[in-house]
Amino acid sequence: MSAPPGRGRRDLDEAVFVPILVGMIRTCPACGQANRVPAKHLADRGKCGACKAELPPLAEPVEADGALFDDVVKNAKVPVFVDFWAAWCGPCRMVAPEVKKLAAHSAGKALVLKIDTDRVPEVAGRFGIQSIPTFIVFKGGEPVVRESGARNEAGLAKLVERAA
Numbered sequence: 376m377s378a379p380p381g382r383g384r385r386d387l388d389e390a391v392f393v394p395i396l397v398g399m400i401r402t403c404p405a406c407g408q409a410n411r412v413p414a415k416h417l418a419d420r421g422k423c424g425a426c427k428a429e430l431p432p433l434a435e436p437v438e439a440d441g442a443l444f445d446d447v448v449k450n451a452k453v454p455v456f457v458d459f460w461a462a463w464c465g466p467c468r469m470v471a472p473e474v475k476k477l478a479a480h481s482a483g484k485a486l487v488l489k490i491d492t493d494r495v496p497e498v499a500g501r502f503g504i505q506s507i508p509t510f511i512v513f514k515g516g517e518p519v520v521r522e523s524g525a526r527n528e529a530g531l532a533k534l535v536e537r538a539a
């Protein structure tokens with residue numbers, strides 16, 4: 376994977392402005408309290424800060440922007456499955472329910488992000504996404520498995536297993 380020219384400079388500028396705390400806001404299913412959960416704990420069982428009810432591990436795909444993507448891929452303690460997709464892409468729409476099932480069934484073991492390649496082109500560009508859907512599984516911040524083309528949940532789960 377080669378970086379476009381000038382990329383090093385932009386990285387440096389961006390790094391200065393990266394917020395220290397990103398994470399994700401998760402709403403407590405019991406009391407509705409908004410809880411900020413750091414990326415490293417998104418696959419863990421937690422407790423609501425207000426009512427102490429259990430916050431289960433993230434079990435659904437998350438539409439990510441660039442900041443959330445960077446935070447989760449860098450800090451997650453489990454493999455991060457990323458679905459690069461776009462609204463106009465038929466195979467992407469077909470695979471969306473399978474990605475949703477994957478997220479539900481791998482709760483606590485993997486995290487599932489979605490990158491809309493039209494809305495977050497800088498992340499898609501960084502990984503040279505040429506065709507969609509493309510799936511990349513990250514582990515320890517690095518892309519370790521990458522495949523393109525729709526497949527069912529079992530096929531998607533195999534990609535996560537290869538990364539584990």
Ligand SMILES: [Zn+2]
Pocket residue numbers: 403404405406407408423424425426427428
């Ligand atoms: Zn609560």
